[in-house]
Amino acid sequence: MKKDPRYKSGLISSLNPFGYNVERWSYALHRVTGVVLIGYLMAHIFETFELSMGSTAWTNTMNALHSLGPLELVGLWIVAGSALYHGANGIRLILNEMFGKLMGSPILPVYPYSPTSLGRNQRMVVWTITGVVLVLWVWAGLYLLAGLGVV
């Protein structure tokens, strides 16, 4: 992949949301969490494949995982957080992309400008999602790390 001659372009610059609106942050997060999830999905399919090899193979896999110590649970917690954020933000993205909601309809711009696509509807959904995900993530943390939160 030859170096991109354009000024400050490429992966890092595309994922760098500094100075921009919150939706650009959620774009970067969505992409990072997506990559985490696809990585975990592949590992998870291999892991569950061990189930079909009988209980001894399964217990060996579990022991191999446990040998990672706290890293395993923290790692799973990160994956849980990624899944929560990716899913919740995904709902917002589908609302935007597939159903064209949250963007507002065309207006005649009046100065001082505030684009409706980043307006109240959009921001309300962005912040509710972030709140919900954080709450659920804490619950996932308690459940995974401290064994609490079992109903």
Added chain:
Amino acid sequence: MDKVTLEVVRSGGRRIRYDLRYRKGMTVLDALIEIREKLDSSLGYRHSCRMGICGSCGMTIEGVPRLACQTQISILKTDVIRVEPLHSMGVMRDLVVDIAPFMAMHKSVKPYIMRRNTDERDHSDREYRVLSEEVRRFLQFDYCIMCGLCYSACPTVALDPAYIGPQAIAQSYRYMADPRDEGWDQRIDLLDTSHGVWRCHVAGACSFVCPKDVDPAKAIQMARKEILKKRLLRRKARVGAQPVPLLSSGVVKQGVKPPPFDFGKGSVSRK
């Protein structure tokens, strides 16, 4: 604050600082002009209208693409202002970037009124009947001054130079939503490509930096909806606005009359 410093990224990445006296209401473009006229005549940057309507002076100021002519130094709340060329574009000299790819993307979406009867469009003397609310459906996206700020703010453009960019898609939707245009099907096929509208992931950075509130993010989602209408709902293109006959020849109202001619009417050739 009566002194301000501009740290400008010059060709080759050199960062050079210029100290200037601050005047009330001074914009970044005023500062750049003062630098070239008084301190360093080799500073390369583009500018023309100085009132935010021509789109020449786009650059990255304090990390965010802005128009230099309308960015007041006072709102930047810093004494040292970092000025860099626009991101995701080739630097040709100092702050002058190559906008040819950006202009080519604009041309690639065929941004002009398409009609089946092109002769009527180019050589008749009628006007198409368009109501005000029909104009409102696309007028916001016609405010685009092609400054390239959205193009340089978009994360997908930063990653994928083949992506046609928020500006081009917004212009394509502007013509899709224009009642006079009959190129709906063609425009959908132009956008529905692997580097077209589907590469937008609603980061909203384009609408965030747009100096004219063209809101390209909104236009892109509406363009997407048009594509889904066609693919999923099997919607068909509607017929374009029809030419309206000139007003009836009967005189409705007597207007002001100019004084009578002093000579015979008609053009006496001269010079």
Added chain:
Amino acid sequence: MKESWSMILTYISAMVLIFVLTFHFLLQGPLAGKSFEDTLAFGYATGNLVSFDFVFGLLLFAAVIHGLNGVRVIALEWFHPKEKAWLLNLVVVMLMAFFLALGSYTLVTVG
């Protein structure tokens, strides 16, 4: 084959995933009174696969299609292949086939 079809597929699989993953995360663990270690028990895991084999089939297909489509999007943007686009699509489809096969094998043998 227009790009929109692959995106429509991604959207639909995403909507499916929302429901199926809620089930997979909550109903099998915290809401079912099971701590995390309990869910790892061989018997419980295989039991779930057996009794909810259809749900897990759906989860597998939706997850693999959605996930690998996402990979395709990222790869498409990062490498922006001109002539070799078909190669990228082929690699992604083959990956999908592989993981679907592996997952299905597990479901079939355990179920």
Added chain:
Amino acid sequence: MVEAIDHDVIIVGSGLAGLRAAAQVLSLSSGSGPSLAVISKLALMRSHSVGAEGGTAAVLYPEEGDSLELHAWDTIKGSDFLADQDSVWKFVSLCPEEMRQLERWGMPWSRREDGRIAQRPFGGHSYDRATFAQDKVGFFEMRTLYDKLQEYDNWSRYDETFVTSIVVEDGTFKGCTAIELKTGRFVFFRAKAAVIATGGAGQLWKFTATSTSVTGDGIGLAYRAGLPIEDMEFMQFHPTGLIPRGILITEGARGEGGYLVNSKGERFMERYAPSKMELAPRDVVSRSIMKEIGEGRGFKDEDSGLSFVHLDLRHLGREKIDAKLPFIKELSMKFTGVDPVEEPIPIKPTAHYTMGGIRVDGNGRVLDERSQAVRGLWAAGEAACVSIHGANRLGANSTAECLVYGRIVGEDIVRYLASDNAHPLGNDSSLVASEEDRVFRGLFRNETSSEDVYVLKAKLKEIMDKSVYVFRDEEGLTDAVREVKELKEKYRGVRVTDGSKVFNYNLLDTLEVGVMLELAEVVAQGALNRRESRGGHARLDYPQRDDTNWLKHTLARRTEDGPSFSFAPVCITMWKPVERKY
């Protein structure tokens, strides 16, 4: 060796006139037409035409009381009877077609209830015939024309290529020399036909509504090629220019009902134009404002030291301002921190439109000193002086002129190329070599520059603002002519201080200032000669209009030690000059 680039047609300048001419040539010869090139000093969508705000005049609804005669009469009366009336007639009869042609190309005109194109009142027009699109008509017209050009592939665009001179030998246009900023190459464009559509010379003044690129280069091209330039002393000062920079506040603001108010709170226009008030032609309103300021009834801006009066839009209400004048609100809030809904806007007359320009005939063909058309050379828009504006232009007639004459020139070129006497491409002439020498060796000589070109530019602008402004007098003008001659002398000592080959804007500025100094001399000297007050040229010492010996066009031709003046008759075919009252 200078590299030659061949095209059939080259269009210098990409504003409304240039793009309209290109669109006409391309749409007439769709497909296999002539090889067309559009050359612009800026990128293609950046020309000053995007700054036009008010409207475009056209007789769209003769049935509802408007008429071509009325539009012609308004234009001629507005021009203080210096306009050539046969060209005015041709101009007004083509305007309506242009509005509808642009409408069919996608122009977002504002609409009436019945879906037809809407119009609004405008200064000097006795019928509401200013077709408008919000308050950015020039911008939308440029967008429509630029987008229209995207349909064709058989034309090439030369963005940021600065034309330094045109080569005219034995009455025929051969080509033009240019510097391509991107590479620094010095090229010679050879062509059978060329259009100069580079706009006016508003940047001679410091307080001006024009972009920084409006330096009159096109007019300078013709002037330095020995062709006559006409009526240069008539400069329009638009009454409402925003303090402190002079950014244009459209006449549409007054068209929608805005008041001009002095420091005593009076609507002073009733003293100067009782019937039309704020909607009198621009020269009348500008003079009234300067009188108010002169008699101490203006305001003073401490930072910039400029005096001004108020344009009050508060009574229009927020809805009407947001609906009809959104750009005005944006400009006044962004560039002077005033929200027109809450406070009045500080304004002062600003240098806006150059009535003068390259002398052309009814078809836009450039005329030489013997009034013979130069073969293969046209001029259109503000750079040309067909003289449909005479001594003062009516609002909304400029964008109309650019469109109408862009189309006329486009059609004329296609006819000219189809006829057999289209002459073959000129061979390299000695003028090209001398031009290259003038530009590169002349300005790049390495000893240190004894003069700073930006100091000269600032001084020139001071002089023009001081003595060649709305009101002029003998003493001020003689000073101006002398000082400009001194600046021209100092200009010989100027050297380009930026050695770079690529994007050398210092070289561009230096060449522009050279042209500006020559044009300023013509403007100041022409104003000094014309001992009368007519339209935009108001003399304190000769306040009356003197038709007996000054009803004529001024022609200026370049000689070694300055412009030599001659005069040309005005074509009066419809109305004899009468006293002008509003």
